[in-house]
Amino acid sequence: MAQGPVSGQYVLGIDLGTTSVKAVLLETKTNRVTDSQTRQTKADISSDTGIQAKEQDAGRIADALNECIAALPKYRLQGVIRIGVSGQMHGVVFWKAGKGCDWLRTGECHMFQPIDVSPLITWQDGRCTREFLSSLPLPDSHLSLATGFGCTTVFWYLKHRPDFLTPFTAAGTIQDYVVTMLCGQERPMMSVQNAASWGYFNTKANEWNEEILRKAGFPVRLLPRVVESGSIAGETSSEWHGVPVHTPVGVALGDCQCSVYSCMVEKTDAVLNISTSAQLTFALPPTFQPPQRPDPSSPLSYFPYFDGCYLAVAASLNGGNVLATFVGMLTEWIRELGLDINSSSIYTQSIQAALNQHRTDLLISPTIFGERHAPDYLGSASSISAANVSLGHMTRALCRGIVQNLLSMLPPRRLQESGVQRIMGSGNALSRNEVLKQEVEKAFPLPVVYGKDVDSAVGVVMILSDRI
Numbered sequence: 001m002a003q004g005p006v007s008g009q010y011v012l013g014i015d016l017g018t019t020s021v022k023a024v025l026l027e028t029k030t031n032r033v034t035d036s037q038t039r040q041t042k043a044d045i046s047s048d049t050g051i052q053a054k055e056q057d058a059g060r061i062a063d064a065l066n067e068c069i070a071a072l073p074k075y076r077l078q079g080v081i082r083i084g085v086s087g088q089m090h091g092v093v094f095w096k097a098g099k100g101c102d103w104l105r106t107g108e109c110h111m112f113q114p115i116d117v118s119p120l121i122t123w124q125d126g127r128c129t130r131e132f133l134s135s136l137p138l139p140d141s142h143l144s145l146a147t148g149f150g151c152t153t154v155f156w157y158l159k160h161r162p163d164f165l166t167p168f169t170a171a172g173t174i175q176d177y178v179v180t181m182l183c184g185q186e187r188p189m190m191s192v193q194n195a196a197s198w199g200y201f202n203t204k205a206n207e208w209n210e211e212i213l214r215k216a217g218f219p220v221r222l223l224p225r226v227v228e229s230g231s232i233a234g235e236t237s238s239e240w241h242g243v244p245v246h247t248p249v250g251v252a253l254g255d256c257q258c259s260v261y262s263c264m265v266e267k268t269d270a271v272l273n274i275s276t277s278a279q280l281t282f283a284l285p286p287t288f289q290p291p292q293r294p295d296p297s298s299p300l301s302y303f304p305y306f307d308g309c310y311l312a313v314a315a316s317l318n319g320g321n322v323l324a325t326f327v328g329m330l331t332e333w334i335r336e337l338g339l340d341i342n343s344s345s346i347y348t349q350s351i352q353a354a355l356n357q358h359r360t361d362l363l364i365s366p367t368i369f370g371e372r373h374a375p376d377y378l379g380s381a382s383s384i385s386a387a388n389v390s391l392g393h394m395t396r397a398l399c400r401g402i403v404q405n406l407l408s409m410l411p412p413r414r415l416q417e418s419g420v421q422r423i424m425g426s427g428n429a430l431s432r433n434e435v436l437k438q439e440v441e442k443a444f445p446l447p448v449v450y451g452k453d454v455d456s457a458v459g460v461v462m463i464l465s466d467r468i
Helices: 058-071 130-134 149-159 174-183 192-198 211-216 255-263 319-338 343-356 392-411 411-415 434-443 457-467
Strands: 012-017 022-025 034-038 081-087 092-094 101-105 110-112 171-173 187-193 225-227 232-235 248-250 269-274 277-285 300-304 312-315 363-365 380-382 422-426
Touching: 012 058, 012 174, 012 248, 012 457, 022 058, 022 269, 022 457, 034 058, 058 110, 058 174, 058 269, 081 171, 081 174, 081 255, 081 457, 092 174, 110 174, 130 149, 149 192, 171 174, 174 187, 174 232, 174 248, 187 192, 211 312, 248 457, 255 269, 255 277, 255 300, 255 312, 255 422, 255 457, 277 392, 312 392, 319 343, 319 392, 343 422, 343 434, 422 434
Parallel strands: 012 081, 081 248, 187 225, 269 422
Antiparallel strands: 012 022, 022 034, 092 171, 101 110, 232 248, 269 277, 277 312, 300 312, 363 380
16 A cells, blocks of 8 residues: 555544444545545354344454554554544443453554453344343333343343353443553443443433442443543553554444434434444434433434434334345355355345336335334235235335334334434445335435435544544
């Protein structure tokens, strides 16, 4: 890669997603993203805790992160003045306080490698059944509990595998772990955004439900110290791929909030993000206060945003992962028939078939991963006839089902009543799928805008740049 003199100042933004890691550089003088790198993590691993478990290898995530940063121009990395990190919310990874990684020298640069770190139990984890969740103490929070949340996962280990927790003295989301390692801190800090995503956190008081948790035998030693979203967690303890030592690092943020920040141009915009999962979000007025107690049956949640404000979020567990499962099913069927077509080709041909099939009366409910407000939901298909079982019908019905499921959680009428005037579309699954875009435009009685470079990595650099 061509090298140049150190010039300009940059903010480095990192997003640790469910399937990939992305890093971007934003030049502070022009407020323009100059460089971007993405790597697939390929981090999913099998678990011996059951078929519903969803775990990832933290080492593979760190490898993908180091590859991303190393691929950015070193002369620009040397001009980085702040680092922002966002990532997949709700999940939890465990490590030993004050340890957690080794710093290695590779050529002229340094990088960190996880040591004695648990697998990341992700937001997709399903080990906590409805019965198990109902046995837990009620939180003092406006947000309901769900499987895949950090605190509920800890409770599961306490009941089923208490010895698993014994070696560990620190915990956080995967993005909290990365910030802690970069700063060489003894214990992690956590933003209000990520703390709320774990459960048992009161956003009004900005504190954990420590008394409730302690009475239930929860190891409160694992709870990170919580600070305001958008604040600085510390400074890099080492040079990192050219990024100078003592570079300020922001406390890790939630990917949902960062993706909204990157593309909500006006307060009257709503953001539709379809990536692995799907979210439909709009900003609430500064005077809004969430209810005192959670409503587990409500599909709408209120996520802490910035400066005491909240987002209304319909967060579906069913998005691009449904399409990936569909393509995986077709790939497996074709393989069983003795043929070999790669999944990328199958995806492309499925979308093209749906583009040629402009409408369908086939109905598909795509909730194969359940929903947090209805974990027992399953997918289904209806109105099946001999005339609508082609690949085009199936793919279009599936795309329409993903959109309609999200709108059942947050109807367009509610958006209009809240003053929303435009939909900003974002997310990898949406941006690369013309059929999904068509179904979005049919479903919303509002203008839909695409094309802006919107994602969590961009959002986190914008947040820190705005606070310089």
